[in-house]
Amino acid sequence: MSQTDLLDRAAERLADRRARLTPTRRRLLQVLEAAPGPRTVPELQIDLADIPVSSLYRALTSLEEAQVVIRLRDSAGTGRYELAEWITGHHHHVTCTVCGRTEDVAVGDGLETAIGRLLSDVAAEHRYRISGHRIEIEGVCSACQRH
Amino acid sequence: MSQTDLLDRAAERLADRRARLTPTRRRLLQVLEAAPGPRTVPELQIDLADIPVSSLYRALTSLEEAQVVIRLRDSAGTGRYELAEWITGHHHHVTCTVCGRTEDVAVGDGLETAIGRLLSDVAAEHRYRISGHRIEIEGVCSACQRH
DNA sequence: TTCGGTGCAAAGGGTTTGCATTCAC
DNA sequence: GTGAATGCAAACCCTTTGCACCGAA
Numbered sequence: 001m002s003q004t005d006l007l008d009r010a011a012e013r014l015a016d017r018r019a020r021l022t023p024t025r026r027r028l029l030q031v032l033e034a035a036p037g038p039r040t041v042p043e044l045q046i047d048l049a050d051i052p053v054s055s056l057y058r059a060l061t062s063l064e065e066a067q068v069v070i071r072l073r074d075s076a077g078t079g080r081y082e083l084a085e086w087i088t089g090h091h092h093h094v095t096c097t098v099c100g101r102t103e104d105v106a107v108g109d110g111l112e113t114a115i116g117r118l119l120s121d122v123a124a125e126h127r128y129r130i131s132g133h134r135i136e137i138e139g140v141c142s143a144c145q146r147h
Numbered sequence: 148m149s150q151t152d153l154l155d156r157a158a159e160r161l162a163d164r165r166a167r168l169t170p171t172r173r174r175l176l177q178v179l180e181a182a183p184g185p186r187t188v189p190e191l192q193i194d195l196a197d198i199p200v201s202s203l204y205r206a207l208t209s210l211e212e213a214q215v216v217i218r219l220r221d222s223a224g225t226g227r228y229e230l231a232e233w234i235t236g237h238h239h240h241v242t243c244t245v246c247g248r249t250e251d252v253a254v255g256d257g258l259e260t261a262i263g264r265l266l267s268d269v270a271a272e273h274r275y276r277i278s279g280h281r282i283e284i285e286g287v288c289s290a291c292q293r294h
Numbered sequence: 295t296t297c298g299g300t301g302c303a304a305a306g307g308g309t310t311t312g313c314a315t316t317c318a319c
Numbered sequence: 320g321t322g323a324a325t326g327c328a329a330a331c332c333c334t335t336t337g338c339a340c341c342g343a344a
Contacts, residue, residue: 018297018298019298019299020298020299020343020344022298022299022300022343024299024300025299040333041333041334042332042333051300051301052300052301052302053333053334054300054301054302054303054334054335054336055299055300055301057333057334057335058299058300058335059299059300061335062298062299073220073222073224075220077220077224077225077226077308077309077333078224078332078333079224079333079334092269094269094270094273094275096275097278103273105269105270105273106269107265107269108265108268108269110261110265111262111265111266111269114258114261114262114265115262115282117258118239118254118258118262118282118284119284121254121255121258122241122252122284123286125252126241126250126252126288126289127288127289127292128241128243128284128286128287128288128289129286129287129292130241130284130285130286131244131285131286131287132284132285132286133282133283133284133285134282134283134284134285135266135280135281135282135283136280136281136282136283137266137269137270137275137277137280138277138278138279138280138281139270139275139276139277139278139279140275140276140278141273141274141275142273142274142275145274145276165322165323166323166324167318167319167323167324169317169318169323169324169325171324171325172324187308188308188309189307189308198325198326199325199326199327200308200309201309201310201311201325201326201327201328202324202325202326204308204309204310205310205324205325206324206325208310209323209324224308224333224334225307225308226308226309
């Protein structure tokens with residue numbers, strides 16, 4: 001997806017919620033698009049030093065409500081933001097237990113099917129109405145294996 | 148595993164690290180063993196009201212280093228502690244998005260094996276040495292569905 | 295002119311830490 | 320006696336919020 005497309009579609013989703021694609025939000029999306037992985041707010045502040053923290057959080061909250069970005073949690077409990085899956089494509093994450101870096105992971109149909117069965121089992125046995133799931137794969141990345 | 152066994156083995160693991168199974172740590176393990184799912188420190192304080200927060204955190208850190216407990220993160224980024232899997236057996240979690248309660252979920256061997264194999268494949272593609280995986284399921288529990 | 299967005303400052307909540315004290319081996 | 324464990328208070332860090340002001344539809 002081109003950057004123009006991304007911004008246009010983000011503007012649409014925001015408009016659905018009577019919100020606007022302001023300069024702050026636009027710059028935020030540009031930084032997130034260029035980022036190699038999910039970013040924390042303190043990290044975003046490096047690229048957006050002139051924007052107050054509270055504005056960053058509020059902009060991210062708006063973008064999350066408009067489903068343009070999603071918020072993850074890293075192992076330290078800090079929020080990490082990335083573009084939503086309709087932009088980046090469906091994926092999960094692997095996290096290195098040594099360096100803490102998180103990478104995107106594309107999953108096969110077989111795994112998705114297995115997860116689907118797990119979810120319906122759980123829904124039945126625990127009488128839950130399932131709304132979502134998160135898979136965390138842990139290991140040591142190739143770089144850290146060499147050290 | 149009986150409670151005596153649990154405490155004995157915990158004592159061993161602590162001893163390996165020149166740490167002791169003190170009354171605080173013993174009570175902590177008893178509360179965690181009785182809990183239906185991973186607990187936050189604020190929750191633990193309810194059952195262990197006479198123990199200062201800092202002592203709870205330090206005891207939990209020691210127990211985590213001795214690999215007797217593990218620390219998870221819930222969707223709010225808050226740490227949640229539970230007994231290690233060599234005590235409880237491998238399992239996953241389902242969390243109610245309304246009341247916030249987390250329950251342990253047992254998964255059938257067949258399904259677990261299938262998921263484990265698929266996750267390993269995924270990780271291998273990324274040159275990760277896998278140490279584990281966790282699936283966090285979100286939904287609304289039966290009690291909250293009625294309200 | 296109305297309502298959303300921003301900036302600033304203060305507060306919130308979980309978590310960590312410095313330091314003195316107490317305790318177990 | 321020596322290192323581990325505890326208690327207390329303060330500090331930390333990420334995050335949220337109240338309030339006043341600005342700006343776009």
